[in-house]
Each structure stands twice: as C-alpha cells, then as structure tokens.
Amino acid sequence: MKRTVTIKDVAKQAGVSISTVSRVINNSKPVTDEVKQRVLEVIRRTGYIPNPLARSLVTKKSQLIGVIVPEVSDSFVNEMLDGIEEVAKMYDYEILLANTYSDKEQEMKSLNLLRAKQIEGIVMISNKIDNDHIEYINSLSIPATYISKTAREYDINSVDISNKNVTYDMTKYLIDKGHKEIAFIMTSKDKTILERERLSGYEKAIIENNLKLDEKLIRYAGIEYEDGYESMMELLDENIVPQAVFVTGDEAAIGAINALNDRGYSVPDDVSVAGFSDVKIARIYRPKLTTVHQPLYDIGAVAIRMVIKLINNESLDEKKVELPYRIIERESVKSRN
Amino acid sequence: MKRTVTIKDVAKQAGVSISTVSRVINNSKPVTDEVKQRVLEVIRRTGYIPNPLARSLVTKKSQLIGVIVPEVSDSFVNEMLDGIEEVAKMYDYEILLANTYSDKEQEMKSLNLLRAKQIEGIVMISNKIDNDHIEYINSLSIPATYISKTAREYDINSVDISNKNVTYDMTKYLIDKGHKEIAFIMTSKDKTILERERLSGYEKAIIENNLKLDEKLIRYAGIEYEDGYESMMELLDENIVPQAVFVTGDEAAIGAINALNDRGYSVPDDVSVAGFSDVKIARIYRPKLTTVHQPLYDIGAVAIRMVIKLINNESLDEKKVELPYRIIERESVKSRN
DNA sequence: CTGAAAGCGCTAACAA
C-alpha cells in the first residue's frame, strides 16, 4: 500500500500553504498565476487527487445520489437507469444503486443505507410507493423524485408519462383498426388510482364506440412474460378468442402472443396484440410489437435532473413532470377494416 | 435543514465521552452494560447514524465498490449486475456504478472518478481490456477483478465461463443433430485469443466429423440484434443457406432468425439457429432459442465476492475462476437425422 | 494574494 499523496504533500513540494493548494484546486479564491502554475505542476507530477471524503466532511456534499430500483435486470428499469447514469455523469454526480426486488422492507432498508452514505438526493423507482416511503424520505430532508405508478396520488416530485389517455388512445386505435372484441389485460392486480384510470380509459373507448363492454374480456395479471402467457391461456381456455388483446406491458404482451401461437392462433392474422412500454424486446420480437412508447431513458434523465436542481436549490418548473407517450405501429396489430 | 445529530450530541446526552459512544456503535472495546444501554437509548431517541464519511476518513475504508460496465441496459450486463448487487449487499458494500458505453476513454475516466470516491475495490466489466486498464488499476493498488473476453490473456483476477470447448461443443451438438453445413457467426470482429479459440473450436468440430470447412460460412459481426440480422442477410444474399447457424450471441442469433424469416425460411424447420449466453430473451422468443447457457448472475456474484475477499486480505482459491456452461436445448434447433 | 488555525465527525492509541 503506497501512501496516497495528500494536499499537504503538494503544499510542501510547491512551497506554499495547504490553503493555497486548496484555492487552486477549487478555483475558490484568486491566486497569483505564478504560484498557481507551480502548484498545478506539482499536482500533475504527483498525480494528486483530492480526497472527496475529507472534502465532503467539511462541505457536507458527497456528490452522491442514491437510486433505488426494483431490479436492475428489468428492462423497464435499466433503460431508465441509462438515462439516470448519463445525466448524473454530466453533473459530476455518482450513482449509488440499490436493488429492492420490490420488497417494501428492502426498500426501507436501502433507504437507510443510502442515507447513511450521505447521499445528497434520491431517485426512487418503485412499483408502488406509499406514505411510509414518503414520510421516511421527507424526514431525511433530502431532495427526492419518484418514478412510480402511485406517485401521482401524493404531493411529491415525480416523473411519469401522461397516463391520462393512454389506454383510451390505444383502445381507440385498436377500434379504428376494425377490432370489435378487444380484451384488456392489466399487468397489475392492484387497484390504484392509476389502474382505475387505465381501466376507465379502456371502458370509455369501448362505450363511446358502441362496442359491448364485456367484463370477461378484462383480466388482471402480473407484469412478467409468464403472467401474460397465463392470462391469455385463461381466456382461451374459456373459449374466448378476442379479435385484439391490449396488454399493459410488453413482455406480458409477448407472453400473450406466445400463448396464442401455442394454441394455433396467428398474430396478427387471427388476433392482434398490443403492448405497453416499448422496451427493447418489442422491436426485436416477431411480429414486432405494436405498443405504447414510454420514453424510459428520458424519464430517468428528467428524474435525476430534477433532484440535481433541487440539490442546487434551483426551483422546479413543475413538481410533476409528464412526458408524452405515443403509439408505435409495428406488426402485431392488423387492420380488419 | 435540520442539523444532523453527531457522536458528540450522543455523548453529551448520554453523559459519556465520544470514545465510549464510538465503542458501543462499533462494539470495538468492552463497555459496561449499564453505560451501553444508556448510550443505545440516546442513539435510538435521537435517530443518530454515524457519518461514514468521517469514519472512512480515518479508517480508510469506504465500504464502496466500483463497478464499471459497458452499459446497464445490456441484458448480458444487467443479469450480472443483479448478482453483483446481491453479494455486495450481503457483505454491506455499496455499489458505485459507471457506464462506459465500451468507450476506452470513458472507461479510464470512470476509473479515475471511482478512484477519487475512495472505492475499496473494482469489478470491471469490459468488452475488451488491455494493458492500459490493467496498469492503471494496478497503480491504484486496489483489489480488482475483471469480467472480459480478453481477461484470460493477462495475469489478473478474472471470472469467466470455461470457454475452451464451448464452440466445439455446440458445433458438435449441431453436427450430432444431423447438420452438415453449419455457418458460424462470430459476434466480434476482434481477433483476440478468445476469438481464435472459439473459431478453432468450431473448425475442430467440423474437421473431426469429416465435414467441409468452408470459409464462406464464417462471418464476423457485432453483438447486437441488428448485427446478426445483417450477417445472416449477407449470407442469404450470397445464396448461402446453411442447415444450421451458430451465432455467438443471443440477440444476434435472434437477428439471424428474423433475417431467415424475412427471406421465407422457417426456423428450425428449414434452418436451425443456435445462440450463446442464454439471456432472458432466449427463453421468451419463439422459437425458444437453443443456446449456450452462461451463468451470468453467478459470474457477477463470484467476481464481487473475489474483490471482497481481496479487500479483507483473504486469499483467493484461484486467480482465474471458470464457471461451467451448458447447452440448453430449446426449439430453434431441429434434429435432421 | 497568502498563511495559520479551527474544525467537519469519527477512530484509535494512550493514559488513567
């Protein structure tokens, strides 16, 4: 273990005081050019790097932002992470990552751990946040922004897509393509406000267009591939073969397509399937998935940008940012007009 | 901003010295039970959390491990990240993440940044590491382990799958299934030792089984979906329609399947396709991809376990860990016997 | 413009 070079070493070698060195590395106070060059030279020669721990200890700034995610390997999450990472780097923040596997206890634990690490801000991505999370984070008095389906229900900083009309729009799209019987597989069994809105978007489109609203066509599943597969199988087992299926998750949508295939139905020739999110696999799978594009990278980027602003005491234009979605027409939906 | 409670506050309120408080929070020296309880009580009441920055400053331990990855959103990478994260948590280490987009300059920059953050160890995942990386990391005298195709070429700690016979085994498998003309798409244009070995594994299997070794059947592409697609198209454009295609990457393999489909060939009925890695999509795609399973989660887990051991001055059983691979038979390869 | 000195919150000798 070679001893690392400290500010003292630099000061001594440059023949100045440590305060002067501090001043040149931080550009905080005027320093004669001659002295500055001398110090810089020593720094270069010795390869000196200021110890951010010591610095943080006095400035109370760690340049660390905690990011809490359900699971890194989830495509939904990691596309956001790319955005988060990118922006963090831009502003010289480092990311402290914590996986929670959507377990609330683990979420609280991670929060605690991150807090201990003196993070300056938090980006919390969670399937479902509630008052406990919010109160705890508030009690930390650390800037935070949330990415969560339930964020809209609370008075907190959050970023999301403008969910209001998504399901309405996609259902309408499907109807416009000539589908009369449209199944709706919600990838959540919760009944949060968001889910109720999504459901009513679907219902509204159905009713407005004088189609029959059939409870049997509505299913509640999980978000995984298997969940979509099983839900679709369930439908098929009940001899329900809709003309179109709208699944609120891409992987689950692909599960549905596979279930359909396994039962001898062709997508989109026999039945159309639409997804939600536009993760990578939606572009790769065949038939390519028609889906709702969520700007995941941007969501992550905006979220962390918000906390950085907050950290710097800049004001936020809006507490709740909503990014636009759009329907991406690919191959899994066929016009039946 | 409420002032955070420090060890001093606790000491004062408990009527003891700060060293005593330090002793009880670290369990480092015996403390009378009575005093201990008193201190603990104050800690509980005040919600005191030791400042790890201050602690690190003196102990020179940050409980931080830097992880450098090409891209979080790459499925190959994020499955390893899950393993890394899990083990880190187990040993109370926090992960500092840096995305490099496989850019060498960025890799060096990230290394620098992480170094500055006083990380205690490094897990470096990189497509291609070279002497510059290694020398730099060595100069930091921080424990590191590498996950990289080129790691085997250097005398460094690394974890990998036992690559030696992979391509031989898969090619042999394909031959055993009755394929005579087998294309080999390498998802790399480099010619590292690993790539040469992979190539010769393929060649060995072909020759040993008295098949014709045809240079035209060997292609060099990138690792992405599109790369596989294009390489396959290239083959097809040259009127080469092999009975089987072995692509050394799952997403690229799926690209190849799609190219085949787009040209009217059915997989596996007309041509078999095998992949490499067994990332999530291999299980989801239809036909399900027959591929070489790499234990990505385990690779990540082992890698970080190694650096933790190193940090604690425990000796490593082996410098280069090789995890077993296995061929996963699914649907994209059909027997032609 | 520069240096001396205090102190960020904590651990670890060293004494007592």
Added chain:
DNA sequence: TTGTTAGCGCTTTCAG
C-alpha cells in the same frame, strides 16, 4: 472500563 487527545484530508474563516 473509560476519557483525553491526536489526527484522517480537506475547506474556510480570519488576519496579515
């Protein structure tokens, strides 16, 4: 078993 004290490496008054 406990308290005192000297730092860890740095920033930041405060003088000069």
